[in-house]
Amino acid sequence: MHVSGKWLAELVDIPKDITPTSIAEKLTSAGLEVEAVVDLAAQLKGVVVARVDSCVPHPQADKLKLCRVDSGLPSGAVDVVCGAANVHGGALVCFAPPGMVLPGGKRIDVASVRGVTSHGMLCSASELGLEATSDGLLLLADGEPGVVVGAPVAPLVGRDDVVYVLGVTPNRPDALSHVGVARELAAALRTRMKLATPTCPERGGPIDGLARVTIEDPDGCPRYACRVIEDVAVGPSPRWLQARLAAVGIRSINNVVDVTNLLMMERGIPLHAFDYDKLGKSGSRAAIVVRGARAGETLVTLDGKERTLVEGDVVIGDVAGEHGRAIALAGVMGGRDTEVSSSTTRVLLEGAHFNASRVRRTARRLDLHSEASHRFERGADANGVLQSLDRAAGLVAELSAPHGKENRARVARGVVDSYPRKVAPAIVTLRPRRAAALLGVAPRVVDEAAVSKLLLSLGLEVEGREAEAIRFRVPTYRPDLTREVDLIEELLRLVGMDQIPSTLPARGGEANAGLFDVRRHQALSAARRALRAAGYDEAINLAFASPDDVARFPAWDGGGEPIRVKNPLGEERSLMRRSLLPGLVQNMATNHRRGVVEVRLYESGTVFLGRNGQGAMPRTDDRAAAAGRDAFALERPRLAGVASGASVGATFDRKEAAFDFFDLKGHLEELLDDVGVIGARFIGLDGAAVVAPFLHPRARASIQVEVDGADVVLGVAGELHPDISALHDLRSQAYAFDLDAELLAVAARARVRARPLPRFPSVRRDFALLVDAALPAAALQGCFAAAPAATGLLEHVAIFDVYQGKGVPDGKKSVAIGVTLRAADRTLTDAEVAAVVDGLLGGARALGAEVRAG
Amino acid sequence: MTLAEIESLLDKSFAEARAALAGAANPAALEAARVQFLGQKGFLQAAKKSVGQLASVDDKKKAGKLCNDRDRELQDVYQANLDRLAREARVAELAQRQDITLPGRRSRRGHRHPLSTTCDDILAVLQGLGFEPAEGPEVEHDFYNFEALNIPRDHPARDMQDTFYVDAGGAEVVLRTHTSPVQARAMLAAGKPPLRVSCFGRVYRKDDDPTHSPMFHQIEGLYVDQNVTFADLKGTLQLFAERIFAPGVRVRLRPSFFPFTEPSVEVDISCFACGGTGRGGNVAAEDGRCRLCKATGFIEIMGAGMVDPEVFKACKLDPDHVTGFAFGIGVERVAMLRYGISDIRLLYENDERFLAQFP
Incomplete structure (x- = not known):
């Protein structure tokens, strides 16, 4: 506004x-x-009144003229080239000197125009930002007050505003x-309004003989009133009116339309002017019918577009044709067929009130937002209609000034006013003490006297009084004031925020709503710290996914139909993500494309596995359900990451080491340690129920841990499948993991108990074992850990080399293992160590191992 | 050998030995001299062996003492030179310099996303003010997102152009457009006041342009009790703003409108770039006007208000007996102000070079 x-x-x-x-x-x-x-x-600063002393044709160009222009400068008149047809010697013009910038952004310079130097510009109304288009220069009338050579133009054109x-x-x-x-x-x-009640001299015949109004849809149109003005001369508006509309951003059309817009901007009630003679008549009277639109009915609106209407739209119709036609889209836009034009001589002015919701629906559906719909949607004042109509009709008649002729325009006597659904002022009761209590101010700030005085300044009236309460009548231009608390807000505005003290509420006794899982957040915090330490940057992606994303990255723990957005921003964002990985892989691809291959990213966020069986409807009667169990979707907190590039970057003296599966595994082991998950295992996915087709078959695992006697899958990890890498044009081998944060929290069991330092020395023995190439390292470690001979003595098992190649038969590998033995209560003897080693190697042999050295 | 011969041998070789031991210029020469003169095959050993063969006890004593004196003296010379050479070696060693300007070996460190840092900081401040965190679903029933919050059926915010709707069969389900549905859930779940929660998380609106993302983050505070006042809201906002931004930051409240609060206010804080003057500061334009606050001296940062009675009714609390306040802040906005981020899209691209700028 x-x-x-x-x-x-x-x-x-x-x-x-x-x-x-x-x-x-x-x-x-x-x-x-x-x-x-x-x-x-300020926009016209520098533009001054100037006199064209002489005006001759440009020597090099037919359509241009060379003017000698006196703008009152002591340095005298200057030459200006001008192309306008209406420039002539003696004309008083608006002169923009070199150096100034016109409202449209055009900069005036001394310039050569076809060989003649021009020292400025003579301006049209559009160049001064007064009108959208102009035909020729804006000429000023000699003898009008203020029109003096050298004087600023702004006040003359109404821009002193x-x-x-x-x-x-x-x-x-x-x-x-x-x-x-x-x-x-x-x-x-705290001052006063200067608003007179408008009067409208009625010099015409009675309106009853000219128009009648029928409201068939009083829900859509609670009130419709009109006036008729005859012998109107349609033409340009006077400059003051054009300037006034231009100042508030409205284009001048003609004196009739401009008056309706002026009233809308003045009083907030949109009016509409019809060409009376284009309206369908019933007998001799124009017959206005306000009704619901018929489905499929069409109307060409003022902007020239044909609109197809639906039931629910409200239209202004007339009785032309067999069934009558729509002539305006109520509250939104008028129709082209009944538009006021230069040949119009009789005008029917509409002042009406339309249902806000229905106007909004129509405007939204047609994407047709006008100044009128903007106001009706929010609620114009039904009871201000007649005053606006009176003032508008009076002005139309007054401004109807036919060129060189007598103004014969006259307003017909009376108003047609159909008002089937009266909008009555709301009566609202206010308790001053309640106001003081809610605002936190001393009672005297809003006592009865203060409250009445303040609200009266907004146009409210005291309707009556009760014990400790005042009943106010609220004017209908304030539809937002219907409750006591609404009036308290008005008091706050009028008293001023500065007058309210600052206090801090007391603490304690708060109910726990139970909408926060502390354990999960602790687990997540620990996991995030671990990932940060392992070099992962935190990513945040939008939670949308494409159907391809969902197909390529199924949730490893299943899930139902994806959650679908009805009105998405494109197919690519039409689903809610079921995995964080598509976003992260996309981020990796973006980084690779931009030349950044060293990428470690993780994201902590929600995925939407499918619909929640208990969430069809909100269940507000059940407090636990309201705390979240009645959620529509199965929302899971996930923690996922991707990595590519180097494990250890090159330095001036050391070579780079490439990132591989065991870097990822190490990072996740550290993460699990920090979260407090003990005994998690990485299990190959071949033949397992867990699926992760987005991971490379050669290196992919589920991460499992036993919780309360049952195996729980925490997530998956592995090398990204080469097909996915190729699809995203990744420049380096990539690795990924996806964990469920809630399960991490469930599995986090570790409670730190400090152990004393060992008092007796340890013994280390290394062996090289020749085993089948397919034997997992974990099997050797497992058999050592389970060997009875080592019970209570085996402190640590380290696999420190795995070798295949020269010296090792095909199908075999050499695994070097170091074991650390220690007894808590004594120094182990050589004999004891030998016995334990025998036991360990016996177990290894049972797995087919051949001891090569040890 | 006779005593005289022994004395002669010692005299003859002593000076030579002394010179060699004292003058050796490096550890190898010194060791060679030691072996030559003080070793098993040196003259001292030869002389010592001869001492035993002397017949006279006196001679033995005399020769023995002479041998020992000479030995001790040469040992001292040897030790002195050994110490000197060691000292010199140490001085030489300490004179060496590594090129400490070569780059340090760094292990790769990760960086937190500026939004999550900002979010955690705000939540920590709220926790300090007694607001316990609360979370709720992102795919939300129309009831919690709109109905319970006094947003009527035909309110523009409910339009398909502004809100994402979810395919839910007959049910009305949206991607929550704010974190306020968590307030409604908190009130319904708690059942009775007092209640003090901070609701946070992702929210969704159908915008996508350089200044709006279709998904963003909000944090809201809600306090419900008997006799909560607007003055309490004002005091809380002041403290909150000081702790999030800077001590002494000025808070300005302006009347505004939200369906779920009445009265409603916009919360501005004095601009931290220009100190609330509108001019100067580190982001001033050429004409001196502060660009951060557009020379107004204030930055719009939050919406707030007293919980609307209709919201209490929908959440099964009696507006005649409880009052409350709520306020909400956009995490993106705070992060962008804090770190001088001008384009919201940078926050969701996850370019390593962007993320690595943050701690």
């Missing part, structure tokens, strides 16, 4: 010493946020008008 400072000053007493900046602050503090203050005069750009919240339709803003300003400045 653009508000003109000059216009405001006509509506409210503004003390002389108040600057536009402080007016803006007042409005902002009152809740009408001023987003910008635009000084219109300041515009406040307001961001009006949707609950304040009243502030979409100058009168409404003026009312707020008067209340804030």
Whole structure:
């Protein structure tokens, strides 16, 4: 909403010493946020009145003229090349000197035009930002006040104004008008409004003979009123009206349409003007029928587009044709067929009230948002219709000035006013003590006297009094005030936020809503610290997924149909993600494409596995369900990551080591340690129930741990499948993991118990074992750990070399293992160590191992 | 050998030995001299062997003493030179220099996402003010997201153009458009006041342009009790802003409108780039106007208000007996202000070079 400072000053007493900046602050503090203050005069600073002393044809160009222009500078007149047809010697023009920038951004320079130097520019109204298009220069009338050579042009064209750009919240339709803003300003400045009740001289015949109105859809149209003006001369608006509309961002059309727009900007009630003679008649009377649209009915709106209507739309119709036709889309836009044009001589002015929801629905459906729909959607004042109509009709008649002829325009006597659904003022009871209690102020700040005075300044009236309460009658231009708390908000605005003390509420006794899983957050925090230490950057991706993403990255723990967005931002974002990995792989690809191959990323976020069986409907009667169990989707907290590049980066003296599966495994082992998960195992996925087709068959695992006697799968990890890598054009081998954060928390059992330091020395023995190449290392480790001879003595088993190749038969591998033995209560003797080693190697032999050395 | 011969041998070789032991210029020469003169085949050993063959006890004593004196003296010379050479070697060693300007070997460190750092910081501040964290579903029933929050059926926010709807058969399900449904859930789950929670997480709106992301993060605080006042809200916001931004930051409240609060306010804080003056500071334009606050001196940062009675009714609390306040802040906005991030899309691209800038 653009508000003109000059216009405001006509509506409210503004003390002389108040600057536009402080007016803006007042409005902002009152809740009408001023987003910008635009000084219109500044935009035309430098443009002055000039006289064209002489005007001769340009020697090199037919259509150009060479003018000698006197702008009152002491240095004398200058030459200016001008292409306008209406320039002539003696004309008073608007001159823009070199160096200035016109409102459209055009910079004026001294320039050579076809061999003649031009020292500035003579401007048209559009070049000055006054009109959208112009035909020729803006010529000023000699003898008008202020038209003096050298004088600034801005005040002459109505640009000596300041515009406040307001961001009006949707609950304040009243502030979409100058009168409404003026009312707020008067209340804030504690001054008075200067608003006279409009009068309309009626010099025509009775309206009853000219028009009748039938409302068939009173829900869509609670009120419809109209006036008729005859012998109108349609033409350009006077400059003051054009300037006023231009200041608030509305294009001038003609004197009739401009008056309707002026009233809309003044009083917030959109009006519409029909060409009376184009309306269908019933007998001799124009017959307006306000009705619900028929499905499939069409209407060409003022913008020239044909609109197909649906049931629920409200239209203004007439009785032309067999069934009558739609002539306007109620509250949204008029129709082209009944538009006021230069040949119009009779005008029917509509002032009506339409149902906000239905206007909104129609405007949204047609994506047709007009100044009118903007106001009706928020709620215009049904009871201000007649005053607006009166003032508009009076102005149309007054401004109907046929060129060189007598103004014969006359307003027909009376108004047709059909008002089947009266909008009555709300009666709201306010308890001053309640206001003080809610705001936290001393009772005297909002006692009965103060409250009445403050609310009266907004136009409320005292309707009656009760014990400790006042009943207020709320004017219908404030549809947002229906409850006591709404009036308390008004008091807060009027008293001012600065007048409210700052206090801190007492603490303690809070109920636990149980909407936070502390254990999961502790587990996640530990996991995130571990990942950060292992070099992983944290990523955050949008939670959408494409059907391809969902197909390629199925959840390893199953899940139902993906959650689908009905109105997505494209097919690529039409589903809710079931895995964090597609986003992370995409991030890796983006980094690779940009030349960054060293990538370690993780994300902690929600995935949506499918629908939750208990979540078809909200279950507010069940407190546990309301805490989250009635969620529509099965939402799981996940923790996933990807890595590529080097395990250890090259330095000036050391070579780089490539990242491989065992780096990933090590990082996850550290993560599990830090979270407190003990005894987790990495299990190959061949033939397992867990599926991870996005991982390379040669190195992929599920991570399992026993919890309360049952195996729980925490997630999967492995090398990214080469097909996925190729699809994303990854530049380096990539690895990925995906864990469930809630299960991590469930499996986190470790409680640290400090152990004393060992008091007796340890013994280490190394062996090289020749085993089948396919024998997992874990089998050897497992058999050592289980050997009876080593019970209580085996402190550590380390596999420190695995070798295949020269010296090792095909199908075999040499595994070097070191064992550390220690007894808690004595130094082990050589004989004891030998016995344990025998036992360990016996177990290894049972697995087919051949002892090569040891 | 006679005593005289022994004395002669010692005299003759002593000076030579002394010179060699004292003058050896490096450990190898010194060792060679030691072997030559003090070793088994040296003159001292030869002389010592001869001492035993002397007939006279006096001679033996005399020759023995002479041998020992000479030995001790040469040992001292040897030791002195050994120490000197060791000292010199040490000085030489300490004179060596490594090129300490070569780069250090760093292990790769990860970085936290600026949004998650910001989110955790805000939650920590709220926890300090007594607000316990609360989470709720992101795919949310219309009831919790709109209905319970006094957002009527035909409110523009419910439009398909603004809200993502989920294919849910007959049910009305949306991607939550704010974290406020968690407030509704918290009130319903707690059942009675007092209640003080901070609701946080991802939210979704159908926007996608350089300043809006279709998914972003919010944190809201909710306090419900008997006799909670607007003054309490004001005091809490002041403390919250000081702890999130800087001590002394000024808070300005402006009347505004939200369906779920009444009265409602926008919360501005004094601009930390220009100190609330609108001019100067580290992001000033050429004409001196602060670009961060667009020369207004204030930055819009939060929405807040007293919980609307309709919300209490929908959440089964009696508005005649309880009051409360709520406030909400956009995590992206705070992070962008804090770190000077101008394009919201950087936050979701996860470019390593962007993430690595943050701790």
